[in-house]
Amino acid sequence: MREKMRWISLLLVLLVLLLWSEILLACHKGGPMGFADNDPGAFSLDISSSPTYVAASTVGTAGCKNWDYARQQQLHFLQNQWSILEEDASRGSGEHLVALARIMGCTERDRLDFTTMVHNDYSSLFNKAVPDINFLHKLVKLSSRNQLLSCTG
DSSP states (O other), X not given: OHHHHHHHHHHHHHHHHHHHHHHHHTTXXXXXXXXXXXXXXXXXXXXXXXXXXXXXXXXXXXXXXXXOHHHHHHHHHHHHHHHHHHHHHHHTOOHHHHHHHHHTTOOTTTHHHHHHHHHHTHHHHHTTOOSSHHHHHHHHHHHHHOTTXXXXX
């Protein structure tokens, strides 16, 4: 009987370790929720109300340091479109500048003010800047100081 209890205990410990490793691996460098590929089709299904998705997105990101899906998407956009965005910002117009306003949470009404602000502050924003989180922080700070804008950043 005692031997059987030891085996059961060992199996329970192994099961706990297996489940814990799944949680720890959820924060790997594959990106938010483990989506490592940039296939837009991967996001086309509406699975946000699925109980499996809700549990996976809650438990799967528990303990992930600084996990913010929106911020990850903003950084991805900056890194992939930086040179064109910098050119649009220097002119004060362009599709990439409008796209930046959208991903920064600006309403349709705020987009012109946002693009004007980025153009007017071009030298302080883009001078030796790189497309990273510091650029986004600088942009959010600048937007919050502008009383005309209500972008959510």
